[in-house]
Amino acid sequence: MKNPCQQAKAPILAVEGLAVDYRLRGSSLPTIRDVSFEIQAGEAVALVGESGSGKTTTAMAIAGLLPPNAAVSGGEVRYRGDRLPIDDDAAMRPHRWSEISVVFQGAMNALNPVHRIIKQIAEPCQLQLGMSRDEAIARARELLELVGISAERGRAYPHELSGGMRQRVMIAMALACSPSIVIGDEPTTALDVITQAQILKLLTALRSQLNLALILITHDLSVVAECCDRVMIMYAGRLVEDGSVADIFANPKHPYTKLLIESIPNPEHGKRMVRPIPGDPPTLQHRPSGCAFRSRCPSAMPVCATEVPNLKRWEQGRVACYLHPPMKHEEKALANA
Amino acid sequence: MPDAPDILRLENLQVHFPGRGGVLDHILGRPSAAVRAVDGVDLAVRRGEIVAIVGESGSGKSTLGRVITKLIQPTGGRLLFDGDDVTSMKGFSALRPYRHRVQMIFQDAYQALNPRHTVFDIVAEPLRSLRLVTDHTQLTQRVRQSHAAAGLNPPEEFFARFPHELSGGQRQRVVIAGALAVAPDLIVADEPVSMLDVSIRAQILQVLMDLRQQRNMALLFITHDLPVAWLIADRIAVMYLGRVVETGTADDITFRPRHPYTVALRNATPHVRGHSDREKLPALKGEIPSAARIPNGCRFHPRCPLAFARCREDAPPTIEVGPEHTTACWLMK
Numbered sequence: 001m002k003n004p005c006q007q008a009k010a011p012i013l014a015v016e017g018l019a020v021d022y023r024l025r026g027s028s029l030p031t032i033r034d035v036s037f038e039i040q041a042g043e044a045v046a047l048v049g050e051s052g053s054g055k056t057t058t059a060m061a062i063a064g065l066l067p068p069n070a071a072v073s074g075g076e077v078r079y080r081g082d083r084l085p086i087d088d089d090a091a092m093r094p095h096r097w098s099e100i101s102v103v104f105q106g107a108m109n110a111l112n113p114v115h116r117i118i119k120q121i122a123e124p125c126q127l128q129l130g131m132s133r134d135e136a137i138a139r140a141r142e143l144l145e146l147v148g149i150s151a152e153r154g155r156a157y158p159h160e161l162s163g164g165m166r167q168r169v170m171i172a173m174a175l176a177c178s179p180s181i182v183i184g185d186e187p188t189t190a191l192d193v194i195t196q197a198q199i200l201k202l203l204t205a206l207r208s209q210l211n212l213a214l215i216l217i218t219h220d221l222s223v224v225a226e227c228c229d230r231v232m233i234m235y236a237g238r239l240v241e242d243g244s245v246a247d248i249f250a251n252p253k254h255p256y257t258k259l260l261i262e263s264i265p266n267p268e269h270g271k272r273m274v275r276p277i278p279g280d281p282p283t284l285q286h287r288p289s290g291c292a293f294r295s296r297c298p299s300a301m302p303v304c305a306t307e308v309p310n311l312k313r314w315e316q317g318r319v320a321c322y323l324h325p326p327m328k329h330e331e332k333a334l335a336n337a
Numbered sequence: 338m339p340d341a342p343d344i345l346r347l348e349n350l351q352v353h354f355p356g357r358g359g360v361l362d363h364i365l366g367r368p369s370a371a372v373r374a375v376d377g378v379d380l381a382v383r384r385g386e387i388v389a390i391v392g393e394s395g396s397g398k399s400t401l402g403r404v405i406t407k408l409i410q411p412t413g414g415r416l417l418f419d420g421d422d423v424t425s426m427k428g429f430s431a432l433r434p435y436r437h438r439v440q441m442i443f444q445d446a447y448q449a450l451n452p453r454h455t456v457f458d459i460v461a462e463p464l465r466s467l468r469l470v471t472d473h474t475q476l477t478q479r480v481r482q483s484h485a486a487a488g489l490n491p492p493e494e495f496f497a498r499f500p501h502e503l504s505g506g507q508r509q510r511v512v513i514a515g516a517l518a519v520a521p522d523l524i525v526a527d528e529p530v531s532m533l534d535v536s537i538r539a540q541i542l543q544v545l546m547d548l549r550q551q552r553n554m555a556l557l558f559i560t561h562d563l564p565v566a567w568l569i570a571d572r573i574a575v576m577y578l579g580r581v582v583e584t585g586t587a588d589d590i591t592f593r594p595r596h597p598y599t600v601a602l603r604n605a606t607p608h609v610r611g612h613s614d615r616e617k618l619p620a621l622k623g624e625i626p627s628a629a630r631i632p633n634g635c636r637f638h639p640r641c642p643l644a645f646a647r648c649r650e651d652a653p654p655t656i657e658v659g660p661e662h663t664t665a666c667w668l669m670k
Contacts (some may be wrong), residue, residue: 050534051505162624163394192393192561194621195607201620219535222564222607263539265568267591268608274568276539296536318374 010081011038012213013100013181015061017075020054020061022284024069029284031057031070031327032237036311041180042255044207044214045321046224046245049234050281055217058234059183062215063102064092079181091256097128098177103170105186110170111158117169118144118154123177143172171202175210183215189225200227222264225249233257236282236292238308243317253319255292291321302336344419344523344555345382345405351375351413352397352404356629362462370629374400376579377414379655382523385553387546389587391565391602395625398559401576402527405557406441407432419522437467437616440516444528446508452502457496458512460484467519472591479518486551488544506537513544523549523555530565563606567591572661575599578636579628581655585662595664597641635667643668 021028032054039045050053060066062077064086069299073086076240079099085091091105104110112120121143131139141151147168158166167187174182184203188196204227207214216228224245231248233241233256241254252258259277279296282288288295294304303322311320353376356369375628382388392398392482403409405416407426416424418435426432440463443449450459460480463469470476484492487510500508508527516524526545530538546569548554566587573590575583575598576654583596592601601621619642626632632639638648647667656669 022657050536164624192625193563193623194393194601194605197607197620200607220607221535226607260535263536265542265564266608267540267564267567272568274539274542276543277536280506280537281534283504 009040009195012041012080013039014064014078014081015058016078017076017201018058018061018077019072019074020057020066020070021073022070024285027072030073030237030287031284032061033235034311035075035239037239037242039181039213041213042207042211043153043230043234044204044216044228045230046216046218046228047232047234047253048218048221048224050219052236052281052284054237055219055233055234057186057237059185059215059217061100063096063100063183064089065096065102094128097124097179099179100181100183101174101177101179103167103174103182103184103187105189108158108163108166111166113158115326116157117161118151121154121169121173121176124173128177139337140172143175144169146175146206147172162195163191164198167191167195167199168202168314171199171206175206178210179212181213181215183217185217186219189218189220196223197226203227221260232272233260236287238292238320239311239318240293240320241317242311247316253317253324254293254321255297255299257324259296259298303334341383341385341471342420343417344384344386344654345379345380345557346417347378347380347401347405348417349414350380350401350411350416351402352400352409353412371664372627372629373579373631374628375404375411376628376631377574378579378581380574380581380584382555382557384522385549385555385621386572387549387556387570389558389560389570389573390576391560391566391573391590393561393602393625395578395581395628396576396626398561398576399527402441402525402557402559406439406525407435408441422492433467436463437469437519438518438522440521440524442509442512442516442524442526442529446505446512446532447500449512450508452500454483454499455496456489456498456500456503456511459500459511460518463515463519469519480514483514483518486517486548487511487543488540489514504537505533506540509533509537509541510544513541513548517548517552519536520552521554523557525557525559527559528561529558531560531562536546538565563591563602575602578625578631580636580665582637582666583662583664585659585664587663589659593662595658595662595669596637596666597643598637599664601642635665 016036020032022031033060047055061072077084077086084095118140121140123137125136144151144154149168169289188199228245230244232239235256241257252261262275263277265274277296282292290306291304291309294300309320309322311318314324343413354372354374356371362369378401390398404411411424415422423435457480460483461476464476464479471477481492482496486574489495489510530541545556549556560568570587571585574581577598583599590599594603621640623640634650635648635653638644653665653667656664657663658669
């Protein structure tokens with residue numbers, strides 16, 4: 001957010017010290033740790049990470065949609081200042097759809113194959129807003145038009161629609177109860193590039209039209225550049241960098257962010273070679289001590305192995321790395337000891 | 338490279354699947370339209386060359402890969418490998434010498450690997466079934482070499498592991514090692530990196546590029562991702578609805594595309610840093626039609642922002658627009 005007036009406003013969503021554990025065969029695996037961020041009304045933020053980085057877990061925890069084998073083990077989420085009961089499914093119900101809604105990745109799996117799409121869009125309106133059937137259908141027709149599908153197509157079943165159309169239906173459903181925050185969990189990953197561009201354009205248009213805050217979960221940094229204001233990079237369950245899109249791409253600070261950007265082939269950059277990041281991301285069972293990225297990091301120091309670096313404010317954003325802010329001489333000697 | 342002999346040559350290659358109409362059509366005996374997945378493709382791959390096939394889902398690019406590896410039979414046209422016509426070659430024993438020289442890498446490494454076999458057995462399998470080795474020492478040596486070439490180092494550490502013990506990137510390396518074991522002249526790779534994380538993707542692309550350097554192996558790389566194609570390929574062929582609409586060097590296709598579809602594809606690709614001077618072309622509407630209902634004339638005309646009368650009537654010929662650069666578009670005439 002560039003406008004200082006908006007900066008001063010209370011955030012619409014505040015996540016503080018969020019931690020989630022997965023239970024696996026009796027043991028408890030720390031999945032995400034110490035995730036804190038704020039989102040302003042109307043802001044589009046991307047949460048970027050590789051598979052297993054905890055980006056989807058973070059989003060699902062915020063929406064109170066964690067699977068049964070996962071539990072929030074710390075921290076809280078506040079919506080307009082009020083604490084959300086994210087670990088209680090029943091108590092969370094009034095908040096879902098009307099305050100926070102989710103666009104899931106696999107539209108084919110998220111839609112009911114035996115109901116017409118118009119009925120599926122109308123359903124949350126009936127349940128959540130107490131509309132009559134006719135009112136809800138009228139609302140659903142409006143929503144279909146909003147996402148660029150003619151209302152007549154509402155009679156179709158999910159299998160009769162293409163992937164892009166199904167994703168539009170998912171967006172219409174997410175908007176049914178006029179939420180102020182929409183979480184998109186890889187909404188374009190399963191789509192072709194041309195369809196992906198159409199959906200991103202639609203999301204951007206809807207965002208400004210409805211003043212939506214958007215949390216876009218993705219593994220694809222290049223998608224982010226097109227439609228978000230801010231990027232948060234996750235690695236092995238922690239936020240490692242947070243900054244404006246322009247800042248992250250022009251001046252990435254965390255070594256992981258740097259390498260991630262360099263590993264995307266970019267014809268406009270003109271360079272044919274990409275620099276692969278060596279090694280694999282750590283698995284949930286084998287998280288290293290200290291900074292999780294250190295085994296793959298070209299600038300790892302002894303201090304990285306001992307303590308997890310905190311996410312600190314630095315320049316315009318936040319970064320969790322011992323390189324930022326740069327250490328003074330005596331500190332460096334200490335870190336290398 | 339441009340004067341190397343062709344290892345693979347496709348001439349008007351076709352794969353038509355019989356259509357499956359609805360129940361009513363079946364009862365009334367109405368014929369259903371065939372699905373023309375690959376509908377007249379001309380393409381050549383030279384020895385040691387990397388050619389990328391780029392297209393959306395439904396463009397027939399995967400079917401093309403499968404017909405080249407003879408997993409399915411072509412229904413028309415010719416398929417020439419190293420000068421020999423292999424179009425109608427069929428059956429396990431007849432195809433044995435062909436399999437020795439052409440291998441395939443699939444997208445989903447987890448599904449391509451037998452979960453009950455060790456990595457050693459998976460990589461040794463093609464060597465055993467094609468009877469390329471005579472004794473165990475030779476087998477172990479070939480398997481070790483393939484491991485190393487695919488970047489599984491040290492090789493011995495992986496021999497006794499099972500696929501579930503490997504990471505996604507390692508699994509794809511095992512698939513590559515299996516394809517390499519027989520020392521093929523051509524590898525067809527169908528979206529080999531699209532399931533992998535960005536940081537792993539670059540590693541696998543690097544392995545494939547190194548292999549070409551070391552073994553002068555040709556690679557047909559099928560992908561939906563134009564920047565990845567640009568990175569790895571010497572030449573790119575863009576497919577739309579069963580046909581190649583444009584071919585050219587990787588730079589020509591990426592920076593100087595001539596066909597409106599290639600331009601649209603490039604414009605839709607998200608870019609990390611700044612936008613260069615992209616041609617102003619309205620965004621495409623709609624989606625790729627079904628291969629059972631291919632439009633008349635130029636098959637791209639219903640979505641083409643520049644279509645004119647002739648496009649609706651006649652299919653455009655393939656026109657040379659530069660050295661090694663061809664496009665099938667009436668605008669170039």
